[in-house]
Amino acid sequence: MNNLIISNVLRFFVLILLQVLVFNSFNFLGFINPAIYILFIILFPIRRERTVVLVSSFLLGLFIDFFSNSGGVNAAAMLLIAYLRIYIIKFIHGSREYDYALFNPRNLAIGKLISYVGILTFIHQFTFYLLSNFTFHNFLDTLFKVIVSSIVTTILLVFSVLLFEKKK
Secondary structure, eight states, X not given: OOHHHHHHHHHHHHHHHHHHHTGGGOOBTTTBOOOGGGHHHHHSOOOSOOHHHHHHHHHHHHHHHHHHTOXXXXXXXXXXXXXXXXXXXXXXXXXXXXXXXXXXXXXXXXXXXXXXXXXXXXXXXXHHHHHHHOSOTTHHHHHHHXXXXXXXXXXXXXXXHHHTXXXX
C-alpha cells in the first residue's frame, strides 16, 4: 500500500474517533455540534474513479450515524457532498480549464478555501438538519441552525486545513 491509501484510511478512523468521542459531546447553544468529519471529503484526493470517494464517504457517515444514533442522516449528507464536490470545485475555479487531479485544498488561496469549505459545509448541514427534522415546519428556525452550525464548522475546518498544511 502506498502512503496516500494509508493516510486516507488513517484519516477515516481518526475523524470517526474525533467526532464520536470529542465533537459529539459539544452541544453549544443546544444545537451547534461541529461536524469535523466533513474534513474527510475536503481532503480526499480527486481521482477519475468517483466510486471510492462515494463509498468511503457513505461508510464514514454510516459509522457516525451508528455511534450517534441518527438514523442515516449523516450518511445521506456525506454522500451528497461527496457527489457534489467536483461541481463545487469547478464553481470555485470558474469555467477555465483546471487540472482537477492536482487539486489540493491546502494550496488554495484563503478566499477560495473558505468558499470551498463553506459551500460543502452548508450543503451538508442543510441536508442533515432537513432530513433530521423531516419537515418544513419551523423552516426559519431550521435555517438559522443550519447557518450558525455551518459558520462554526467552516471556521473549525478551515483552521484544521491550515493547521495541518504540509510545508513545501
